[in-house]
Amino acid sequence: MAIKQLLKRTSGWLYLNSSVGRNQLHGAGVILMLHRVLGNDRAANLPHRNELCVGPQAFEHLLVWLRKHFDCVPLMELLQPNALRTERPRVALTFDDGWRDNAVNAYPLLQKHQVPASIFLSTDFIGSRQRFWWESVGETLWGSHGEKARMHLIEHLRITGHPLPVLLDDIDVDRRSVALLHYLQGLKSLDPQELERLTNECPPDSLPQALDWHQVRAMEAxxxxxxxxxxxxxxILTGLDDVRLHEEISRSRGALQNGCNRPLPVYCYPNGDNDERVREQVANHDYPFALGTTTGLYRGAGDPLNLPRFGVSQRTARNPELLSLRIFRGARP
Known part of the structure; x- marks a missing residue:
């Protein structure tokens, strides 16, 4: 495995430092997708956190690497059709959800390295104690809130028809974490109300999980x-009927207009899921751009309501050459 990783990292380094890579990336834009920056790297290393979380050391390592190889620009600068095309490729950072650690852990490092970013808020959570189901359910099952809370949730899941796989009792930490990751991914398709009920079976956190509007306005300022x-x-917007879809987009739009001075004219689809009906509704709410989760370079072509992004995990933040290799693969026609 170590040799395989070394080959991938070497391939990524060669891509960025070769004429092929320079030509392919010339004048192109790369949009990166992050979610959380935790308080320490060890917590972010576990597989069930790795995809959505990075640690502060890994995040700072990524920022230094990005500034070395890219022009770090605001998202809207990258999306403008008449923006100056520089010799170096451009990169824009985006964060999904609006986690509180974006202000506590990510923002000081963005300031230190003067890297701009865009944060896309699930607005019902901002300034409230409403919880993200993935975090509450996942950490309760992991045992972060104690064995009593864990066993209570396991029994509730069994009764409601969502029993845990045997591997979630594996003594190997990594295997158990991978099993939890797959289990949580399988819950994504549940009705939002059912996910809320599962979250309510978890113990409350001492602090809100999400940003508050004071933090939003301070970072914006x-x-x-x-x-x-x-x-x-x-x-997930594709699972809503037309009435609920319209209401969901309208409510998030109104919250941003009330809470920010200059909200972005860019929508970001939860989980990246979108279809023609969803894109039409987003356009009807005066959004010329929207972010998905398909991979690829941005060159001003393609559907502006399904812009590509490259996800950043703890693994790729620690080893940015792996991200470079993903960019190469995503850039191929």
Missing amino acids: SGLVRFGPHGASHS
Whole structure:
């Protein structure tokens, strides 16, 4: 495995430092997708956290690497059709959901390295104690809130027809974490109300999981961070009927207009899920751009309501050459 990783990292380094890579990336834009920056790297290393979380050391390592190889620009600068095309490729950072650690852990490092970012808020959570189901359910099952809370949730899941796989009792930490990751991914398709009921079976956190509006306005006032909508309730939009879809987009739009001075004219689909009906509704709410989760370079072509992004995990933040290799693969026609 170590040799395989070394080959991938070497391939990524060669891509960025070769004429092929330079030609392919010339004048192109790369949009990165992050979610959380935790307080320490060890917590972010576990597989069930790795995809959505990075640690502060890994995040700072990524920022230094990005500034070395890219022009780090605001998202809207990258999306403008008449923007100056520089010799170096451009990169824009985006964060999904609106986690509180974006202000506590990510923002100081963005300031330190003067890297702009866009944060897309699930607006119902901002300034409230409403919880993200993935975090509450996942950490309760992991045992972060104690064995009593864990066993209570396991029994509730069994009764409601969502029993845990045997591997979640594996003594190997990594295997158990991978099993939890797959289990949580399988819950994504549940009705939002059922996910809320599962969350309510978890113990409350001592602090809100999400940002509050004071933090949003303080970061916006710095000029380094701008904000856009990521749904209101974080419901997957393709699963909503027309009435609920319209209401979801309208509510998130209204919250941003009330809470920010300059909300972004960019929508960000929860979970990246979108279809023609959803894109039409987003356009009807005066959004010329929207972010998905398909991979690829941005060159001003393609559907502006399904912009590509490259996800950043703890693994790729620690080893950015792996991200470079993903960019190469995503850039191929």
